[in-house]
Amino acid sequence: MIRDPHPWKLEAWRFGAVLTAGTLVGWWVGHVFAILFLAMLVFLGWHVFQLWRFHRWVRLGKRSDPPDTSGIWHDLVYDLYRLHQRSRKRKKKIARLLNRFHESSAAVPDATVILGKRYQIEWFNEAAGELLRLQQPGDVGRPITHLLRHPHFIAYLEGGVYNQSLEMPRLPDQQVQLSARIVAYGDGQFLLTVRDVTRIHRLESMRRDFVANVSHELRTPLTVIAGYVETLVDDPTLAPEVHRTLQSVETQADRMRRIIDDLLTLSHLETREDAVAEQTAVPVPALIGGIEEDAHMLVAERDLTIQVEVDSGLWLRGTRSELYSAFSNLVTNATRYTPDGGTITLRWFADDQGAHFQVKDTGIGIPQDQISRVTERFYRVESDRSRASGGTGLGLAIVKHVLQRHGATLHIQSIPDQGSTFTCDSPLTRTLQKPPSSTTLS
Secondary structure, eight states: OOOOOOOHHHHHHHHHHHHHHHHHHHHHHHOOOHHHHHHHHHHHHHHHHHHHHHHHHHHTTOOOOOOOHHHHHHHHHHHHHHHHHHHHHHHHHHHHHHHHHHHHHHHSSSEEEEEEESSBBBEHHHHHHHOOOTTTTTTSBBBBBTOOOOOHHHHHHHHHOOOOOOHHHTTOEEEEEEEEEEEEEEETHHHHHEEOHHHHHHHHHHHHHHHHHHHHHHHHHHHHHHHHHHHHOOOOTTTTHHHHHHHHHHHHHHHHHHHHHHHHHHHHHHHHHHOOOOOOOOOHHHHHHHHHHHHHTTTTOOEEEEEEOOTTTEOOOHHHHHHHHHHHHHHHHHHHSTTOOOOEEEEEEETEEEEEEEEEEEOOOOOGGGGGGTTTOOSSSSSHHHHHTTOOOOOHHHHHHHHTTTTEEEEEETTTEEEEEEEEEEGGGGEEEEOOOOOOOO
């Protein structure tokens, strides 16, 4: 189609021509107004006819050839025809993109599911059908929560925080371990990807069992060795050189014992069937009081100041032994890495975000690029200094696992050569005030 360059000008000429012709014919026959009215009706009828043709063409979906018109009607048909052609090109382009997306998604070994605003299934690839046991087309349109019923997945989906993946067993057999990740996009849509991590899960389980078994097996011979060394160290008849050697052996045996104890603690935390800690009321102020006494004993011969600020009425729901282990590890680390003349501050307080246990020291600090790694097993910022201070490299890993079981998080702020601040943030749902019948220290 070729666009009319001046459609309104042509319509004006037509209207003028009809008006002039009607006036002249009416003057000639002696009925000017009647003939003029009739000419206007003919002109209006022609436009109504063009409107009918235009409407008929639009109603047919613009699939037929556009009607042959002129003037303003030709301009309308031309503009609409161009919009239709552009729309067809866009649809074809989108269709090609969707086909490529479907082809690439179908080739991905991970299960891929597109969810709508209400988490209803809109599309899924073949891997999702096999791994999640989805059926085509019966499950399209059904909420994903009707098919993946694990409570942890439902909580993860409705929680709205998708920065981390979720691991869960596939119900009902629980023999297959799945790792799910959700990405929100578009206008309330979600992309769900699920991976089979059964093999990785089994290898991790084998590793935990191996560490636990080896630690148990090492404990007995180590106890025997430590007993003999302790007996020999107390023998006054030994030469000084032998005595110093035995003291070194005793120190290393004690260090090995602490490593084994930490490995067993970590293994116990990892292998517990309950992923969430119990909800027993824990008197945290009394817990911190005991940790403070232990810390004073550790630094008895050193010039260290320990300050304590505790909300005596603030308790926590959890497992007392695990919380004691986590909090004491943080305090012990602070005593190891804070030089003489430094200060260690322990704080237990609450705000609108929850309850917080904070350990602040004036120690050696941690470089910023290593803060994210300090909770890894056996990771040390300064290996030589850590071994010299007696650290096992497992303390912060234990802290991390304990806090995860209690729904808490660990935040670390540190400046090298100025000190570090470790804060355990517990949610409000786990905090409670001291029961009226209880005492602060127990």
